[in-house]
Amino acid sequence: MSILQKINAQLDSMAPADRQIGQFIIDNPDQMLRLSSAALAVETGRSQSSVVKFSQKLGYAGYMELKLAVSEAKAQEWTAPAGMIHGTIEIGDSYLVILQKLIGSKQLSMQQTVAVNNEKDIGIALEILRKARRIHMAGVGASSLVARDFAYKLMKLGRNVLHDSDSHVQMANASTLGPDDVLFALSYSGDSIETLRIAELASQRGATVIAVTGLKDNPLSRVANIRLYTFADEERVRSSSITARDAQLTLTDLLFILLIQGQSDAHEYIHNSEVAVSVLKAEHP
Amino acid sequence: MSILQKINAQLDSMAPADRQIGQFIIDNPDQMLRLSSAALAVETGRSQSSVVKFSQKLGYAGYMELKLAVSEAKAQEWTAPAGMIHGTIEIGDSYLVILQKLIGSKQLSMQQTVAVNNEKDIGIALEILRKARRIHMAGVGASSLVARDFAYKLMKLGRNVLHDSDSHVQMANASTLGPDDVLFALSYSGDSIETLRIAELASQRGATVIAVTGLKDNPLSRVANIRLYTFADEERVRSSSITARDAQLTLTDLLFILLIQGQSDAHEYIHNSEVAVSVLKAEHP
DNA sequence: CAGGCATAGAATAATATATTCCTAAATCAA
DNA sequence: TTGATTTAGGAATATATTATTCTATGCCTG
Numbered sequence: 272m273s274i275l276q277k278i279n280a281q282l283d284s285m286a287p288a289d290r291q292i293g294q295f296i297i298d299n300p301d302q303m304l305r306l307s308s309a310a311l312a313v314e315t316g317r318s319q320s321s322v323v324k325f326s327q328k329l330g331y332a333g334y335m336e337l338k339l340a341v342s343e344a345k346a347q348e349w350t351a352p353a354g355m356i357h358g359t360i361e362i363g364d365s366y367l368v369i370l371q372k373l374i375g376s377k378q379l380s381m382q383q384t385v386a387v388n389n390e391k392d393i394g395i396a397l398e399i400l401r402k403a404r405r406i407h408m409a410g411v412g413a414s415s416l417v418a419r420d421f422a423y424k425l426m427k428l429g430r431n432v433l434h435d436s437d438s439h440v441q442m443a444n445a446s447t448l449g450p451d452d453v454l455f456a457l458s459y460s461g462d463s464i465e466t467l468r469i470a471e472l473a474s475q476r477g478a479t480v481i482a483v484t485g486l487k488d489n490p491l492s493r494v495a496n497i498r499l500y501t502f503a504d505e506e507r508v509r510s511s512s513i514t515a516r517d518a519q520l521t522l523t524d525l526l527f528i529l530l531i532q533g534q535s536d537a538h539e540y541i542h543n544s545e546v547a548v549s550v551l552k553a554e555h556p
Numbered sequence: 557m558s559i560l561q562k563i564n565a566q567l568d569s570m571a572p573a574d575r576q577i578g579q580f581i582i583d584n585p586d587q588m589l590r591l592s593s594a595a596l597a598v599e600t601g602r603s604q605s606s607v608v609k610f611s612q613k614l615g616y617a618g619y620m621e622l623k624l625a626v627s628e629a630k631a632q633e634w635t636a637p638a639g640m641i642h643g644t645i646e647i648g649d650s651y652l653v654i655l656q657k658l659i660g661s662k663q664l665s666m667q668q669t670v671a672v673n674n675e676k677d678i679g680i681a682l683e684i685l686r687k688a689r690r691i692h693m694a695g696v697g698a699s700s701l702v703a704r705d706f707a708y709k710l711m712k713l714g715r716n717v718l719h720d721s722d723s724h725v726q727m728a729n730a731s732t733l734g735p736d737d738v739l740f741a742l743s744y745s746g747d748s749i750e751t752l753r754i755a756e757l758a759s760q761r762g763a764t765v766i767a768v769t770g771l772k773d774n775p776l777s778r779v780a781n782i783r784l785y786t787f788a789d790e791e792r793v794r795s796s797s798i799t800a801r802d803a804q805l806t807l808t809d810l811l812f813i814l815l816i817q818g819q820s821d822a823h824e825y826i827h828n829s830e831v832a833v834s835v836l837k838a839e840h841p
Numbered sequence: 842c843a844g845g846c847a848t849a850g851a852a853t854a855a856t857a858t859a860t861t862c863c864t865a866a867a868t869c870a871a
Numbered sequence: 872t873t874g875a876t877t878t879a880g881g882a883a884t885a886t887a888t889t890a891t892t893c894t895a896t897g898c899c900t901g
Contacts, residue, residue: 288849304624307888323890334889335620335857339589342627364817366675373813374670377806385659385678390651403854412833416701420801423685423698466696513809516705520805521662524798528658532649548697573880592857603881608859618859620888 273344274337275300278329287446289328300341308334373513374452374503379519380514383502387486388522396497397529399479403453407478408434409441409469410457413512414519418457422521427544428530438465445469450477459503459515460480461489468496483522485515558629559622560585563614573602577773579611587628593619606731658798661789665799668787673807681782682814685710685762688738692763694717694726694754695742698797699804703742707806712829713815723750730754735762743767744800746774746787755779768807769799 285293295315296303303311308326311411326337364372400406406425410418415436422434428440433444442465448454454473458466461484470480474494482495485503492498501518533540570578580600581588588596611622649657683718685691689712695703700721707719718729727750729780733739739758743751759765759779767780770788777783784808788804816826 299858308890309888319888320851320890322893323851324849327890332890339623339627343622343630347803366678366814369813369817370670372812373810374666374806377666377809381659381662385655394649411836413705416705420698420701457568460837464836479831513812517802517805520802521659524662525655525658528654529651571879593859594857597894603859604857605859606880609880612859621859 274340289325291315292317292322292325296329298339300345304338304342304345351544357493363517371536377517378513378516380502383504383519384500385503385525387500392497392499393526393529394479396499397438397526397533398482399453399497400425400455400526400530401405401429401533402451403479404451405431406455407441407444407448407473408432408455408457409445409473411436411438411463411465411467412425413516414457414459414463416468417516417519417523418455420456420520423526424523424527425530427541428534429540438469439492441465442469442472445472445478446476448473448476448478452478454478454480456480456482456491456495457484457519458489458491459485459488459501459512459519461485461491463491463538467491467494482518559614559625560629573606574613576600576689577602577607580627585630589623590625595770598723609686610687631667645815661799662802664789665787665803666670668789669803670807670810672785672787677782677784678810678814681766681784682811682818684738684782685740685811685815686716686764686818687736688715688764689736690716690718691738691740692726692729692733692735692738692758693717693742694730694758696721696723696748696750696752698801699742699744699751702801702804703740705805706740706812707810709812710815712826713812713819714825723754725751725756727757730757730763731761733758733761733763737763739763741767741776741780742769742804743774743776744770744788744797744804746770746772746776751774753778768804788821 275297279297282290282293282297292315295311299391302314302505307323309319312322315322323334326334329337331340344539398495406419406422408422417437418434422432425432435441435444445454450488452473454470456466456470456473461482467490470482470491471494474480474496479497480495481497481499482492483499483501484492486500501515501522503512504519505517560582564582567578567582568573577596577600580596591599593607594604597607597737600607608619611619614622618627629682635813642764691707693703693707693786703719704721707717710717720726720729730739737758739755740757741755745750746767752775755765755767755776756779759781763778764782766782766784768784768786769777771785784807786800786807788803789798
């Protein structure tokens, strides 16, 4: 939690002088960075000592430390954008605000997604993907596109991957899975009926099931042997699965990169696939 | 460019005292933030005044300003990760380093992509998409997935969109386009032969062509009426089109959000599509 | 209503920063 | 080579900033 948010949260339980100082900092963090404690006191109509005490009450050694904390918070704000930190994208929003909210929530989803999966689980999933005789990707709707993207990438590494956007075909394929095979199932809600049934079938047939779902408890991850999670910032970009898709892509990209790391001939494979595709490029660019 | 990089770049052309101070700051930025000018002088074996002068030579009013700049740079480092700022993901990299490099380059691509397209061009593209009788999406390989993702989204808004992953089908469809129609063509390189031919055909038939390509000059954007650009940080995540795809998605997501903003019944459409899909969800989650 | 307690400003002490000044070394010109 | 001139860089100092202590005031509680 950034210092600005922290101040904001505590604002109500503060004494008048502190509240006034805190409010000013929240409203004008940039200006505050250029003010000395005395100057800030003048701006807020309070005393210089109150400013210092304010800083100390927040747990900092003094005003200077507070300034550093604010500067840091400001710098991270472009990452998780300015002002209305928890705003949904609204009808009246300006172009710039929409931009910031969109980028901000995309970034948040990405960061949280890598944060909620610990290295150990990722490592286990990698090991399973490495050893798999055959990998089957399951996912419908938006998740189908992520499944396909991941499938393409694994194919580039020479892995034996199967994916079809038609869930009936997926189901038929799942019926051929065996103990050495892996089902990689994607569903943000974790309760898409087709994906769930496919996972159940794969599980019955002894295949290892890796489920990539949202954080809350869901049927799909209950079926799975390995559970990986995605975090989507639905708060800000409501009514579209943009961030859920970004989170899934972040996770599959990470797995892909890590697979490359562990496969010594990976770059060779990728190079070959690029050369092959380049035949289909225009000759004079 | 961050202040740490700037110092690093100028290091060679600095006088001994300044070089020593600069080196210390580059090596221990965290520590530096907690040191006073005098304390830093002791650490580096130089005088306090040299520290202040060092700050001023870099263009800051004084030591305090330099500290703020360093703090900011440090804070942004998690965004564009630590240390080897221009490193590709290497074989020996640790899990954390890979994570940082991956997230960092994803974020960079997103930020740069919104930065390279000015509001005016985006606005024109939106207007064209709004007025289009029919929108045809073209794109092969990884771009095909982005095209499909964007197509799904526009369908949710009730727009008349066409996409098929098979380039022959795309070409056949393009042959039916007319002056009121729009071809939305995606290709990072801008020289995928199929996409290019489809765009040429669409253009001949009088359709408006919107091209989404990388920044460098390319055949596809030359054919187009409207040129939008994507920025991919291929530097760090080499040998895969991860960031190029992220950039394309960022751009199409932005267009989608902006279309929603300008269409009063958009949320209704989306709501209806969600209700419709929810029939396919498991009943007891 | 007295005593304790919290608030907050004034005054002051302590620190930190910026400037000035000075010296020694380096560079340059004749 | 030598004297003039510049430059680097530290010591000293002036200034500014920050932190602490002290005190007045109001407020609550017993």
